[in-house]
């Protein structure tokens with residue numbers, strides 16, 4: 001779906017391969033003013049990626065009628081409805097990057113709505129008879145990027161929750177966590193905080 005063919009020259013031959021699809025789930029509500037987005041774009045520098053900007057999407061939570069409709073379609077195994085588009089896109093991605101600001105000890109509600117939309121039996125995972133689940137997703141790596149106004153405490157409800165969902169349902173194996181803190185603390189050098197976070201991405205320090 002979102003894959004593209006790329007050619008690489010080896011001597012006089014062109015070798016064609018299918019490029020991997022990196023899906024950026026952009027939960028940066030402040031758009032171009034977002035520090036989290038700035039950090040995510042630094043992380044993805046020189047990489048091709050598909051951006052899904054949740055604040056620009058008409059993405060709906062599961063109310064009674066959507067839940068009933070969804071259940072019926074899942075039972076029929078009919079995933080052609082538009083309500084499954086996010087789940088299908090997620091399942092096809094080779095790598096996932098989530099950029100979400102730190103809000104109220106976790107992340108914006110939009111991201112939870114997205115999670116509701118992608119946890120679909122038959123599209124992103126299946127339940128096994130022993131109650132465990134089997135993934136239908138390609139991605140083996142998820143990177144979670146966040147920025148905060150203060151300091152993120154040890155009980156990290158945002159990242160830990162996303163990691164739990166990704167491990168339990170989608171069997172993602174590799175995780176990277178990138179954060180930059182103290183952006184709303186008066187007297188801190190906010191420019192230096194951003195530069196340090198970017199250097200950490202590039203040089204690992």
Ligand SMILES: Cc1cc2nc3c(=O)[nH]c(=O)nc-3n(C[C@H](O)[C@H](O)[C@H](O)COP(=O)(O)O)c2cc1C
Pocket residue numbers: 028029030033034035036037100101102103104105106147148149150151152183184
């Ligand atoms: C609705 C809302 C809730 C927030 N909650 C927290 C919080 O619980 N802890 C914290 O340290 N910062 C909190 N912040 C501050 C943001 O995490 C901080 O400004 C962050 O850098 C914003 O990211 P952005 O520039 O990508 O929008 C909150 C900001 C907003 C708008």
